[in-house]
Amino acid sequence: MTDSATNAVEMRQIVKQFPGVRANDQVDFSVRAGEIHALVGENGAGKSTLMNILYGLLRPDSGEILINGKAVHMAGPRDAIALGIGMVHQHFMLIPVFSVGENIMLGREPVSGAVFYDRGQARTSISELTKRYGLALNPDARMGDLPVGLQQRAEIVKVLYRGANILILDEPTGVLTPQESHELFGVLRDLVKGGKTIIFISHKLKEVLEISDRITVMRRGKVVGHLTTKDTNEEEIATLMVGREVLLRVDKKPATPGLVAMKVENLTANSDQGVPALKGVSFELRAGEILGIAGVEGNGQSELMEVLAGTRKASGGHVELGGRDITTMDARTERDAGVAFIPEDRRGAGLVLAFSIAENSILGRERTSTFSWRSIVLKLVAIRDWARRLVRDYDVRTPSIDVAARNLSGGNQQKVIVAREMEGRPKVLLAAQPTRGVDIGAIEFIHRQIVKERDGGAAVLLVSAELDEVRSLSDRIAVMYEGKIVSIESPDTPEERLGLLMTGGGARAGAA
């Protein structure tokens, strides 16, 4: 890496200290012109900090940055944009109430009469750009009305409009369906052919291997590896990322299904918008098995879980738990009856973020005699002992049990929920997106816990947007499409067939 002339980006010895944590510790990072360079690492490894420095949002404490061989100093994103750097953030920098055109133009608006925003010219510029890169977009659509795939496209066009030659994409596939991801990769390859350089941040190793030329791995603020994609594999990257060997496959014995634990018959329910989200769902869930639900998000999975957990009303049909009708039970009664729930929105529904770990660890159990005297006065000592045990047994990484849940990483927040729900020895475990946004190490741990629960005789219903997760954990897979279960498959069904079923195709072919 001596010939920095061919490097589009070269960051040397970057240091960035935040209160209590060194986010970047003497980081060296270089990207060759015209390559797709993947930057990988767990949450909190310092990837985003490094990229925010490269984009001028943060200033490094020390170190130097060279763009196309020249040392630069950036006071803000404006300077980065001038240097041809563009960034598509993980959380889109889009304004939902603005039009697509206004979003793309923002900061470099075409004007008429010196001050007036020129909508016509904006439209022309955008259609030119979208034609050149084959990225169709309607400039007059309201941004908030577009599906995320198109929003991301607008972000990319926004960056191209600013004349960026170096594109940073922060976790671009996190919110995309497999089809949308596939499309995105096509776009990225075209961009590279057109002479752009791309930095691709991800923790999905399969994608990294598919799309990148070279890989930089970070762990705890440091670079721990420079790899060439064609000479490496998932295991090597994962080991570097986590700092120990990681089991990427779920290690489990064949299931030994017992009696029917939960029986769902012709269940219907409405979404928050009042339109039918479940249109007659029926299945049986047996003790000692994991039933995975595969499907593109928004096909009724979330509503199904909520109805089963008692936080959403069913509009018709029945749910039986061990022969007892629980259709109309509220969440508290269901919990007492042995249903545990890991909700998909862990920050909104799973935890009270302002509460400490100890307080969160007894939510839903605070009235029991273990934790309170006559459901009135909390037994603080018992609660603290319980929380300490959970933190130890479930490997929650925290300085103390008094830390507010808000201050934990996503993986550790999820571990607190998993611990709380599983410690109730549930008959039925409802796990919705149990590893979303969680690090590889924590994923491995949570997967092991779910399997352990199954082996202990619990019936597990798993919903996940990650098809890989569904396939590796489940003993049976139910495919959901438009509020119905279209098929029940075995876990070794090829990905292509599941993908087809998930998008509404293949059901007839399968039946034939």
Next chain:
Amino acid sequence: MTALGDILHLLFTANLWQATLAAAVLLLLPALGGTISERTGVVNIAMEGMMLTGAFFGVVADLAWHNVWLATGVAMLAGGLMASVHAIVSIQFRADQIVSGIAINIFAAGLTVFLVNRIYGLQDVGHVGQSELLPNIDVPVLDQLPFFGKVLFQQNIIVYVALILLVATQIVLFRTKLGLRMRAVGEHPMAADTAGINVFLIRYSAVITSGLLSGLSGAFLAIGVSNTFVPNMTDGRGYIALAAMIFGKWTPMGAFIACLIFGLGEAIYANNSIIHVSQYLLSMLPYLITLIVLAGVVGRSTPPAHDGLPYIPGAE
């Protein structure tokens, strides 16, 4: 029946509408300021305090220098200074904007009373001479129009200024590059920042502008509509302007319509001597209308997405 008849009769007099417009403008200036400030994401409930400070220093300056224009400038400056305190506290130090606003309102009320006693002793503040008031201007020819001549073209100079500012604010916010950027900062400051827009500069300018406008309204009140300073003379107008801003869905034109409704109520109340209805009932009228309208007719009013939230660069 007679009361209803009285009001109906009153509604057809040019005098009433002339007074309505003047009363509406007192509210419109701070409402425009609030709209500008909140569109960029800084909640401003301190218009009341800024207006009061403007009114006081306007009178002080007018009495000292006998120059109404200088006095108006001082009033705006005083409002602007109060606003910059709010800006520093809420933009730089990321304090709670409601708390800062309340503090400024209380501070302004206390400061002006204190200074009245300090400067003028316990006697009257003193009256500003007729020649040192903001003048009424009759627009030649147009002021002779039947009905509309009196309502629109026989008004105080500040009324004309406010109407021009109203149109200008509407155009700037929704038709210009600057307005697009201001709204972007209020909706999603980080999106604006990453697009190369200076979030802090825009927020500071907007908050200080709201102070200047509130100060101007204070000047109109103290050395236009009346000719002296009375403690707490703004009488909640800053808060009513705030309601008008929300009622108007954070748009200048919407706020103006709301100000007209409030202004009409005030004008009817001022004419209570010719209506045979309890004046207390009459004084409730505009607020009653507002409550009813807000509860059902206007529909949900959505503030800018980042209204009231401080911006911390790089923190997602």
